[in-house]
Amino acid sequence: MTDKPLHVHSVDVRPLTPRQMVAGRITGPLSIWELYPTQQLASELLALWAGLERLAPDPIEIPWVTESARLLDLWVQADRERILDLVGAAAFDLAHWRRRFGWLVEDDDEPEGERFGLAWDSFAQLDDALLVRWAVGKLTGRPLPPDPGLDRAEADFAGRIDLFLGLAGELAGELAAAGRADMDPELSGTLRIHRRIASAVEALNRPPVAEQLLRALSRLTPTPGT
Numbered sequence: 568m569t570d571k572p573l574h575v576h577s578v579d580v581r582p583l584t585p586r587q588m589v590a591g592r593i594t595g596p597l598s599i600w601e602l603y604p605t606q607q608l609a610s611e612l613l614a615l616w617a618g619l620e621r622l623a624p625d626p627i628e629i630p631w632v633t634e635s636a637r638l639l640d641l642w643v644q645a646d647r648e649r650i651l652d653l654v655g656a657a658a659f660d661l662a663h664w665r666r667r668f669g670w671l672v673e674d675d676d677e678p679e680g681e682r683f684g685l686a687w688d689s690f691a692q693l694d695d696a697l698l699v700r701w702a703v704g705k706l707t708g709r710p711l712p713p714d715p716g717l718d719r720a721e722a723d724f725a726g727r728i729d730l731f732l733g734l735a736g737e738l739a740g741e742l743a744a745a746g747r748a749d750m751d752p753e754l755s756g757t758l759r760i761h762r763r764i765a766s767a768v769e770a771l772n773r774p775p776v777a778e779q780l781l782r783a784l785s786r787l788t789p790t791p792g793t
Contacts, residue, residue, distance in 0.1 A: 585741040586622045589615055590635040597642060604646075609653040610699050616643055617698035617705075621754055622744045647706055655703055659696050661716035664689065668723055671730050679733075686731050690760065693720055697757040704753065724760060728767045735768045 583591070596611050616639050625632070643650065671685040696717055704711050724731070738761045745758055 584625050585744045586619065586625050587629065587632055589618045589622065590632040593635040593639050597638060600642065600646075604649060604653070606653040606657060609650050610657070610695065612639065612642065613650065613654060613702040614695035614698040615639060617702040617754070617757070621698070621750070621757065622741070643706070651703065651706060654699060655707065659714050659717035659720060661720055664692055664716075664720045665723065667692070668720075668727075672727060683733055686734055687737070689724075690731055690734055693717075693724060693760055694757070696720075697760070701751075701754050701757050705751075721760070725763060728763060731764050732768055732771070735764050738764060 593612075593615055596608055596615075600608055600612065619636050619639065667685060668689050671682065671689055674682070674685070696714075700711055700714070700717070742758065742761050742765060745755075
């Protein structure tokens with residue numbers, strides 16, 4: 568007696584697009600807003616709104632993504648004044664950012680997964696702050712004055728870019744999805760920390776300068792008998 572063959576049905580599991588990942592974070596904080604309209608929640612939702620604005624629509628937009636984006640747009644329009652009252656004058660929390668960044672700098676013997684989490688959290692706080700600044704400027708129609716705390720955090724980030732290189736793979740999809748020809752230049756500028764990581768990884772993958780010179784010379788030197 569032979570056993571019947573076991574039929575395994577394959578399931579097509581596709582990774583979420585950057586736009587789907589952002590849209591998936593909208594419903595929770597948006598549902599809390601009417602009960603607890605805090606500065607932190609307003610900043611989180613504004614960063615999500617700006618994050619969606621930064622991404623091109625997916626080739627095939629899933630209905631729940633479209634609906635989440637629509638609800639977030641309605642929130643911005645309906646509560647614009649309250650949002651700006653909460654977020655408009657808020658400065659970047661440099662002390663909080665440096666505390667987390669300090670753990671990343673000092674805990675070089677931590678497991679790789681924990682270091683990745685610290686790097687991601689530090690990067691995300693910086694990215695959200697840049698998105699919120701763009702969003703506030705967009706809603707008020709005027710540029711914001713410089714934020715010294717945010718400038719210092721960006722300088723810290725640039726000075727230890729080596730700590731963030733492991734994020735390059737996660738960020739590659741977002742950089743590719745953000746390539747909109749009609750993007751506001753100021754909004755495009757919020758991607759500078761993404762691009763800094765990508766450029767650093769690209770530089771590491773280039774052949775050393777000496778090797779490049781030797782290759783160039785070998786092409787210029789005639790071979791014997793020619």
